[in-house]
Amino acid sequence: MDDIIVTNIEMIPGMRVTSHLGMVQGNTVRTKHAGRDIMAGLKNLVGGELVGYTELLTESRQEATDRMIEQAKAIGANAVLNVRYSTSSVTAGASELFVYGTAVVVEHDHGGVHSAAPEAL
Amino acid sequence: MFDLILLLALLILGYTVGSHLEKRHFRSIVKREGELRDIHTFSTRHLPPGAEGAATLVAGNVVISIDYFKKISAGLRGMIGGRVSAYESLVERARREALLRMKQQARERGAESVFNVKLETSSITKGSGDQVVSVEVLAYGTALIPQRG
Numbered sequence: 001m002d003d004i005i006v007t008n009i010e011m012i013p014g015m016r017v018t019s020h021l022g023m024v025q026g027n028t029v030r031t032k033h034a035g036r037d038i039m040a041g042l043k044n045l046v047g048g049e050l051v052g053y054t055e056l057l058t059e060s061r062q063e064a065t066d067r068m069i070e071q072a073k074a075i076g077a078n079a080v081l082n083v084r085y086s087t088s089s090v091t092a093g094a095s096e097l098f099v100y101g102t103a104v105v106v107e108h109d110h111g112g113v114h115s116a117a118p119e120a121l
Numbered sequence: 122m123f124d125l126i127l128l129l130a131l132l133i134l135g136y137t138v139g140s141h142l143e144k145r146h147f148r149s150i151v152k153r154e155g156e157l158r159d160i161h162t163f164s165t166r167h168l169p170p171g172a173e174g175a176a177t178l179v180a181g182n183v184v185i186s187i188d189y190f191k192k193i194s195a196g197l198r199g200m201i202g203g204r205v206s207a208y209e210s211l212v213e214r215a216r217r218e219a220l221l222r223m224k225q226q227a228r229e230r231g232a233e234s235v236f237n238v239k240l241e242t243s244s245i246t247k248g249s250g251d252q253v254v255s256v257e258v259l260a261y262g263t264a265l266i267p268q269r270g
Contacts, residue, residue: 005175005176005177006177006178007176007177007178007263008178008237008239008261008262008263009166009167009168009176009236009237009263010166010167011168012176013168013172013173013174013176013265014173040186040255043186044186044187044188044189044192044254044255045131045134045135045138045188045189046134046135046138046139046142046188046189047135047138047139047142047143047185047186047187047188047189047191047211048139048142048143048146048185048186048188049146049183049184049185049186049218050184050185050186050255053184053255053257054182054183054184054257057182057184057257057259058182061180061182061259083178084239085180085239085241085259085261086241087241087243087257087259088243089243089244095243
């Protein structure tokens with residue numbers, strides 16, 4: 001099932017939130033391997049994009065996102081709202097990619113745009 | 122003596138090739154920015170009233186390193202303080218490139234606008250001595266795909 005909706009806004013147009021299931025998160029810590037490091041060292045002489053690192057971070061972030069989605073599915077959510085990404089370097093050469101969001105259950109609502117925030121807010 | 126020649130050679134290599142690559146990258150950025158101008162990006166969290174479509178997360182990232190010449194010149198600048206233009210162009214390139222990749226992804230999915238765009242900058246090689254100076258920029262946001270028919 002891939003139809004879980006992931007957004008970084010607080011609502012989904014045309015849908016309404018029926019229940020909040022709390023925060024879900026996914027993370028991964030990755031380090032680059034020596035081969036990539038040597039290439040990056042060479043590339044560092046002339047500057048420019050370090051394609052190896054770009055790909056590494058894209059993959060890692062995708063993995064973190066997948067973990068978050070898995071967690072959301074496990075608790076019965078069909079959407080994750082207000083997703084945030086965060087990157088931190090743990091030690092030299094290793095980065096942690098962290099992603100978190102709010103798992104919710106949404107249903108179609110033909111009345112227009114609704115905020116995900118509860119009525120009380 | 123050999124060290125000095127090596128240093129000079131690296132500086133010249135870094136300066137000539139580095140600035141050539143940077144100019145080429147900027148030309149490519151400007152060209153693609155023109156092509157993707159019809160994808161509107163907003164940093165607002167709320168959609169305008171009446172907005173409709175399927176929402177999906179889109180992202181783009183890039184890691185860019187500086188060249189040897191800039192590294193040395195930034196090091197020298199660090200002693201007297203002030204604007205480090207060598208690093209300014211580095212982060213500018215990275216940011217514009219990341220935004221372009223995000224917009225490209227939005228276009229591939231058929232979206233016309235991206236909301237709540239966030240930019241995150243991180244130095245992935247922080248703490249690893251003076252090996253590689255590079256910066257990563259991640260741009261992400263919610264793309265709205267119009268549902269036709």
